[in-house]
Amino acid sequence: MKNAPPSSSSSVRMVRCRPSVLGYCLALGLLTSAAPASANGRFPRAEGVVENPGNSSELTLAATYGLLHTDDRGKNWYYICESEFSGQGNFSGDPLLAALDESNLFVYAQPTLNVSRDHACTWSSVLGGADASVIDFTVSRGTPNRILALLYSNAADSVFSISESIDNGASFQPLAPSLPLASRLTIDVAPSDRNRIYVSGQDASGNGAVLVSQDHGTSWATYSLATTDPPYIAGIHPSDPNKLFVRTDVWQYGAVGPNGEIERSANDALYYSSDGGKTWTEVLRQQSKILGFAWSPDGSRVLAGYGDPGGDNGVGTPYVNPQANGLYVSPIDSFAFSKLVSQSVTGLRWTSTGIYGCASDSEVGYALGFAESTDVLGTSGFAPLLRLRNVRGPNPSCSKSQGICSSVWPWTCATFGASCGTGGAPTATGGAGGTSSVGASGSTSSGPTSKSAACEISGASRTSALTSGFFVLFFVVVLLGLFFRRRRRRHYRKPGLRIIVMGRTGPPSAPGAT
Secondary structure (H helix, E strand, O other): OOOOOOOOOOOOOOOOOOOOHHHHHHHHHHHHHHHHHHHHHOOEEEEEEEOOOEEEEEEEEOOOOEEEEOOOOOOOOEEEEEEHHHHOOOOOOOOOEOOOOOOEEEEEOOOEEEEOOOOOOOOEEEEEOOOOEEEEEOOOOOOOOOOEEEEEOOOOOOEEEEEEOOOOOOOOOEOOOOOOOOEEEEEEEOOOOOOEEEEEEEEOOOEEEEEEEEEOOOEEEEOOOOOOOOOEEEOOOOOOOEEEEEEEEEEEEEEEOOOOOOEEEEEEEEEOOOOOOOOEEEEEEOOEEEEEEEEEOOOEEEEEEEEEEOOOOOOOOOOOOOOOOOEEEEEOOOOOOOEEEOOOOOOEEEEEOOOEEEEEHHHHHOEEEEEEOOHHHHHHEEEEOOHHHOOOOOOOOOOOHHHHHHHOOHHHHHHHHOOOOOOOOOOOOOOOOOOEEOOOOOOEEEOOOOEEOOOOOOHHHHHHHHHHHHHHHHHHHHHHHHOOOOOOOOOOOOOOOOOOOOOOOOOOOOOOOO
């Protein structure tokens, strides 16, 4: 699974509001309380989806704005706020999901690993915290009840280690107390060989490297990728433990712009090994970000999704080539990638049911799409399975989530353009969340699209949800300012909008790369 940024704390400074600026303080209070709707200051996008192994109608979506859950294959989607599944009031990371079986759904919410055993209603922490931070985790497809987690010690020794659970996360035991890499990014276990464990990172010289154990973590071999780009494990072949892919997360820094800004271009690559990580071959590179990867269930083909993460998440002015965005497919016996869909893809999952594709609702009009096969994708594209405007809010059958998430939902639903009543309104069409489909070009063939972004207000549904509220706020501020205005003129500096992007210990990575 991918690596994600750690959570970070924030401080609050109390400000005394004088009568002359009471209106401004009121506006500030109302606007800052809307922060949860803006995806932690980042562009709202879906990042990964998990299908219940025993029930394809139950799906859970991970996104920059929290989790969404459906048990009727998209007829009704319910919102799970970040504070609910993370157990943190200021969670600002990207959740990573994995379903161990029909009843155990795990989420990595930096710095802890949490689980829900009642279909995403309640959550509890099972690993990580004050002593050690979880970096990444994976579930063993070939061994029931087994989970492996990569940890970083919060003590002065700063040790990287692996812990293992063989009882659905009820307890964890150390598996590898220390790993011979300077940095560790991702962990995965071969579906067909429980003893074959891979860990990606960088060595002491800063080169990309992969650690391989063939004996359940007793001993390790280190293999270099001959690149300084940090490698993230994308996926291991379902039946051959020697075949695997890693992806890189690269920004190439260029010239300084006219206003002093640093230009940087996306340049992510996909590498392949057929001999257990000993040698590597670059098979795909685009001037975009790899935000999704998936093996076909039979292991004969792979999908790579390139997309634009939206907004700035580092130093410099980012550039992603829109022509490079899209969904690429290739057989693995002779690599020849072809583009199936020309749109930004932000997450992938390929199961026996079909192919799930995550996207930005503001770009293509849906957050999650589905296609039964690559043939369907090549001709008709994804059929929408989730539009944000159809999200119903916290699940009324989850009493705890209702209490925690109901206070956040009014602002989040305004961002989505959804109905703002608790529990929302049922979708008009049900099923796939709508009747229109998105073709290979990425444009909608019929039906309206819903716009949703942290820094924009567009689309009829969102406008209707927000316009009245902002006009009321505007007039309240004006009236209060006039009422409490002092005779003596004062000079105020116009406040600026500052967007703060939470820092990362390592480069950002793409969801769906499991």
